Amino acid sequence: xxxxxxxxxxxxxxxxxxxxxxxxxxxxxxxxxxxxxxxxxxxxxxxxxxxxxxxxxxxxxxxxxxxxxxxxxxxxxxxxxxxxxxxxxxxxxxxxxxxxxxxxxxxxxxx
Amino acid sequence: xxxxxxxxxxxxxxxxxxxxxxxxxxxxxxxxxxxxxxxxxxxxxxxxxxxxxxxxxxxxxxxxxxxxxxxxxxxxxxxxxxxxxxxxxxxxxxxxxxxxxxxxxxxxxxxxx
Numbered sequence: 001x002x003x004x005x006x007x008x009x010x011x012x013x014x015x016x017x018x019x020x021x022x023x024x025x026x027x028x029x030x031x032x033x034x035x036x037x038x039x040x041x042x043x044x045x046x047x048x049x050x051x052x053x054x055x056x057x058x059x060x061x062x063x064x065x066x067x068x069x070x071x072x073x074x075x076x077x078x079x080x081x082x083x084x085x086x087x088x089x090x091x092x093x094x095x096x097x098x099x100x101x102x103x104x105x106x107x108x109x110x111x
Numbered sequence: 112x113x114x115x116x117x118x119x120x121x122x123x124x125x126x127x128x129x130x131x132x133x134x135x136x137x138x139x140x141x142x143x144x145x146x147x148x149x150x151x152x153x154x155x156x157x158x159x160x161x162x163x164x165x166x167x168x169x170x171x172x173x174x175x176x177x178x179x180x181x182x183x184x185x186x187x188x189x190x191x192x193x194x195x196x197x198x199x200x201x202x203x204x205x206x207x208x209x210x211x212x213x214x215x216x217x218x219x220x221x222x223x224x
Contacts, residue, residue: 004154009152040216040217041216042117042200042214043200043212043214045211045212048211058211092154099145099157100157100212102147102155102156104153104154105154
């Protein structure tokens with residue numbers, strides 16, 4: 001099974017800061033995803049990438065951007081963090097025709 | 112049409128009982144329905160999945176029942192154990208290989224010892 005590693009389990013940042021969330025997968029999978037998880041709302045897709053330097057917007061991309069310079073690494077960027085971006089962020093990876101595998105999440109607090 | 116409605120939001124079951132979580136979808140193009148299990152502090156992990164060409168799939172104590180005409184599917188956990196206490200998410204997609212899963216809002220299950 002693919003191992004998806006998110007670099008930080010907990011992160012506290014201030015309003016207006018630029019925030020980077022990092023995700024690395026170990027199986028050379030083409031597809032990677034960023035979700036946010038909020039109580040009562042489930043998992044909502046922010047962005048996904050189907051190849052190096054390729055990205056597509058998900059359902060809630062506003063306020064976020066992503067970067068995929070290498071196949072194994074997918075970064076989520078909060079350009080100017082706001083309190084409503086306090087959430088659990090989950091990264092996932094998937095090979096073609098296989099289900100998504102998730103990392104353990106980064107709990108981000110914006111003060 | 113893109114929603115997946117999941118119920119209940121929370122569920123308390125006695126040890127040894129049956130836990131049932133239901134999901135309903137609208138988009139008839141969906142053809143892959145996975146269930147994920149998430150323990151506190153962990154990411155969701157794939158538990159079991161079904162395609163609409165079968166009405167039921169069983170793996171150990173976990174069974175998915177699928178009703179294509181009603182556009183509903185459900186997870187049954189037989190002989191529920193305290194170790195099953197977790198949040199469960201259903202999802203739907205157009206094929207396992209598609210980019211996008213539509214997730215339900217989750218069910219928090221607590222199994223009492």
